[in-house]
Amino acid sequence: MDTDPGKIGAQHLPLRDQVLDALRKGIISGDYPPGERLTEDRLAEDFGVSRNPVREALRVAEAEGFVVILPRRGAVVASPSSATIDDIFAVRERLEPLAARLAAERAAPGDVTTLRALVERARLATEQQDLRRVAELNSALHLQILEISGNPWLASIAKALYLHVQWVFRMTAKERAPHSADEHVKLVDAIEAGDGDLAEMVALSHLGAASVAAHENTESRLP
Amino acid sequence: MDTDPGKIGAQHLPLRDQVLDALRKGIISGDYPPGERLTEDRLAEDFGVSRNPVREALRVAEAEGFVVILPRRGAVVASPSSATIDDIFAVRERLEPLAARLAAERAAPGDVTTLRALVERARLATEQQDLRRVAELNSALHLQILEISGNPWLASIAKALYLHVQWVFRMTAKERAPHSADEHVKLVDAIEAGDGDLAEMVALSHLGAASVAAHENTESRLP
DNA sequence: TGATTGTTCTTCGTATACAGTTCCGTCAGG
DNA sequence: CCTGACGGAACTGTATACGAAGAACAATCA
Numbered sequence: 261m262d263t264d265p266g267k268i269g270a271q272h273l274p275l276r277d278q279v280l281d282a283l284r285k286g287i288i289s290g291d292y293p294p295g296e297r298l299t300e301d302r303l304a305e306d307f308g309v310s311r312n313p314v315r316e317a318l319r320v321a322e323a324e325g326f327v328v329i330l331p332r333r334g335a336v337v338a339s340p341s342s343a344t345i346d347d348i349f350a351v352r353e354r355l356e357p358l359a360a361r362l363a364a365e366r367a368a369p370g371d372v373t374t375l376r377a378l379v380e381r382a383r384l385a386t387e388q389q390d391l392r393r394v395a396e397l398n399s400a401l402h403l404q405i406l407e408i409s410g411n412p413w414l415a416s417i418a419k420a421l422y423l424h425v426q427w428v429f430r431m432t433a434k435e436r437a438p439h440s441a442d443e444h445v446k447l448v449d450a451i452e453a454g455d456g457d458l459a460e461m462v463a464l465s466h467l468g469a470a471s472v473a474a475h476e477n478t479e480s481r482l483p
Numbered sequence: 484m485d486t487d488p489g490k491i492g493a494q495h496l497p498l499r500d501q502v503l504d505a506l507r508k509g510i511i512s513g514d515y516p517p518g519e520r521l522t523e524d525r526l527a528e529d530f531g532v533s534r535n536p537v538r539e540a541l542r543v544a545e546a547e548g549f550v551v552i553l554p555r556r557g558a559v560v561a562s563p564s565s566a567t568i569d570d571i572f573a574v575r576e577r578l579e580p581l582a583a584r585l586a587a588e589r590a591a592p593g594d595v596t597t598l599r600a601l602v603e604r605a606r607l608a609t610e611q612q613d614l615r616r617v618a619e620l621n622s623a624l625h626l627q628i629l630e631i632s633g634n635p636w637l638a639s640i641a642k643a644l645y646l647h648v649q650w651v652f653r654m655t656a657k658e659r660a661p662h663s664a665d666e667h668v669k670l671v672d673a674i675e676a677g678d679g680d681l682a683e684m685v686a687l688s689h690l691g692a693a694s695v696a697a698h699e700n701t702e703s704r705l706p
Numbered sequence: 707t708g709a710t711t712g713t714t715c716t717t718c719g720t721a722t723a724c725a726g727t728t729c730c731g732t733c734a735g736g
Numbered sequence: 737c738c739t740g741a742c743g744g745a746a747c748t749g750t751a752t753a754c755g756a757a758g759a760a761c762a763a764t765c766a
Contacts, residue, residue, distance in 0.1 A: 354577040
């Protein structure tokens, strides 16, 4: 049907996965705003695929909390409220410090190098006022720490939560304020030193600051 | 096609959800042992539905970690290792104490009544040596506390983890040893008293004991 | 005006077809 | 007897079509 390499059907990844990626991206970026109706036909057309892969992607997106499926009514983009934000941060404050601790206890030298590189690139981007890039690099740093923790459950859960927070940030602020690079440096230092206790503490206070910032950004703008 | 109320097609729940439930149950109960190939046709026949609902259920089951989908090869039941168990407990030890704290802080009197009833029924079942029932009621208690926490993210994540632990228990021990009813009483007491700190502490030590028990059961029997 | 009835849209499930892979058994050759 | 190529079977991945049922909305009628 559509072998046009311009769309998303060109590689050897299952279409449903590509659709899921594109859907997530579309939701997080705001292309599909909260409350938007997502009919299967419409998505199938948007992505240039048939309805089947779309349906499968929608089920997973529902499980991940990005869409809500109303029986016989179809899917709509979820509408995160500030209560959701509190809920998410409550969980992140438990998980990410654990990830930091595990990362500190398990990091190989190569891992630390990767982290250092990310921090350095973020510093450069900050100097150049490239806020978008800073946000990207900070995300990469957090996700990398989750990977290094070596606990796939922890990593995948925390990643999903992190994506949701980013989503809300995008909705409320044009671009996330680049949060303190100092804290990131401290965190990587603690990981390099292999000091689990310290890493956990730093991560917790970092999360605390992020939580406050999220609240300030979202409090007055969400339902 | 199949409106036979004997199978699973009778209510007004989407078939895919019923299939997902049945699939999860089949995996946890050991009807579909780890490593078992789950071809779409076979599942469709087992449940008396067509391939589509099966596929959608499989995608969610994959996201939940119950099956692994190999590209172009199909789905197989996941094979939890003892490393997985460690990983899961590491996360549970962070989340369930939080749930206990929140439950203590937010429980309505009706909630406490429900919990008390569950504990009491578990006590009766223990007296009657009905271990299967004890296990069921203990599960219900834990899941109820998660609900009471009022944090849907926390609840759904912890629930998935809890189901996995049960799964492994079923694989290794015929029936889970009914873990200390005393601890459950203490936990409910703390929730009733609204003492978040205490509830969190009790939950943590409860988890610790469960973790040790899990290790004893699984250590020598899993890959 | 207010209730009822159609109409339409959309999901949900089924059935079917087909291409591309992967697997597996067979058979020829060493 | 072992090895390796070949060919068919099995299965996924994808597309498409169709019928049924539910929900929303507009039109009709009392």
